[in-house]
Amino acid sequence: MEQYIDYLRDILENGTEHADRTETGTLRVFGRQLRFDLNAGFPLITTKRVWMHGVATELCWFLSGGTNIRPLLEQGVSIWTDWPLKRYRDVTGDDISQDDFEQRIIEDEVFASKWGELGPVYGKQWRHFEGPDGYVDQIATLVERLRESPGSRRHLVSAWHPAQTNRMALPPCHYAFQCFVEGEPGDGRLSLMWQQRSVDSFLGLPFNIASYALLTHMLAQQADLTPHQLIFNGGDCHIYTNHLDVVHEQLERTPHPLPTLNLTPRDSIFDYTIDDITIANYEHHPALRAPIAV
Structure with a gap:
């Protein structure tokens, strides 16, 4: 995970100070990308503890369509x-x-x-996206297309509904993701790229990386594919000014080898529970805590 450490250094060295909606203040850069080889291990940050129970529980909640x-x-x-x-x-x-x-x-x-x-946040948009002709279950549609039309260029899910963002407790930060298949089910590879408009780089991004890595494994399992690459595209990539001390502390730590994910097979992507998701050999530095900006 050296690239994540380099990403934090980039913001510290090249970021500009800016006021923000939360009145906390940030150092920010615009337009950054990170790429993770999912065959090299599960990309769980090791320079601090990432709470995988929270990651997995939230993702299963998204997939259930939950908004409460x-x-x-x-x-x-x-x-x-x-x-x-x-x-x-x-x-x-x-x-x-x-x-x-x-x-x-x-x-x-x-x-x-x-x-x-919370209003029509991720779960609503992923499972019940509202359009002029009714509701679209984007996740069910995605799984079906991955199985039946793996070479399609339309493996896309959007959480950004312009007509509904003002009804959300927080408009989606990671607002869309796209899948890409090389080969066919049975011997093909699945990659996933997500787009993020606003990136809390210390608290939020490690959570997002783990969540989309887990989702990639779930989708690959459902479509009989092998997980391949995970790609993050960030817009406003920032570190809150009240996180600077813990970020500097994190930069002094040496990353450990990546852990591995064990995922129990299920008939449907909507059947996964927290009990199906285990992380093996997760060696990490102690947790680092910082306030969330609301």
């Missing part, structure tokens, strides 16, 4: 809580703690339906 944080909280994953919690506090004036808010979401279905909803 309740199923995530029931599995101990709080990565989406900040946005509905902020909305609840702003609307009600109640300075509830995060723990109490999450407990109410879990215990009270009516409260969860009102305050745990």
